[in-house]
Amino acid sequence: MNYSGTNFQLTVKPSRLMVVTPFVLWGAAVVLALLGPFYTVAKVLFIAIWLGIGVYYWYQLNRTRHYSQLRLESGNLILGFSHGQTSEPELIHLVGRQRVLPWLVELNIVREDGQRYCWGIAADAVSRDEFRQLKVFVKTHCG
Known part of the structure; x- marks a missing residue:
């Protein structure tokens, strides 16, 4: 997508x-x-x-602890990993419904290998501006 x-x-x-x-x-x-x-x-x-x-x-x-970065580049969502992970960043897709709450954004994602994950990003895990950008992105592109 x-x-x-x-x-x-x-x-x-x-x-x-x-x-x-x-x-x-x-x-x-x-x-x-x-x-x-x-x-x-x-x-x-x-x-x-x-x-x-x-x-x-x-x-x-x-399962989701090693995820450390989410990027939107050229219209593609890319999942990045923490330093201990040997994998290269992966292209991901959002599937189903995404939940947006004032303190949490829940992303239902499918990785390149076909595995589905539910990744909860809490407001204290990113800066206030990044959390606002994520909420706006999810509401405008997935809802």
């Missing part, structure tokens, strides 16, 4: 919001399951389910 408009580049830093929020919610759910008025069997099932959800979110966070 070719996106017209002004070229831009975002350099994404690790976001405390993206790391802390799911695990605080997960921890609260575990505490409620342990202290709630449930039978022992239900408590064990709740803990197992929440442990699985926590592992899933940790896996998803680590």
Whole structure:
């Protein structure tokens, strides 16, 4: 997909919001399951389910942690990687619906190898101006 408009580049830093929020919610759910008025069997099932959800979110966070840059050049979206990654920058496509919130932009992307990812970019991961540019880009080209 070719996106017209002004070229831009975002350099994404690790976001405390993206790391802390799911695990605080997960921890609260575990505490409620342990202290709630449930039978022992239900408590064990709740803990197992929440442990699985926590592992899933940790896996998803680590899948996208090495992404560090998003560029729009000549109408193409290019995904850049952090210094530890050996891959060259990749052309990506936005698919499905993108979510734009005041504190988060969620991008559903497809990489060149066909794998789909959901990449959440929090407001504290980029500068205020870059975050505004990203929100405007997503709203005008994907919505």
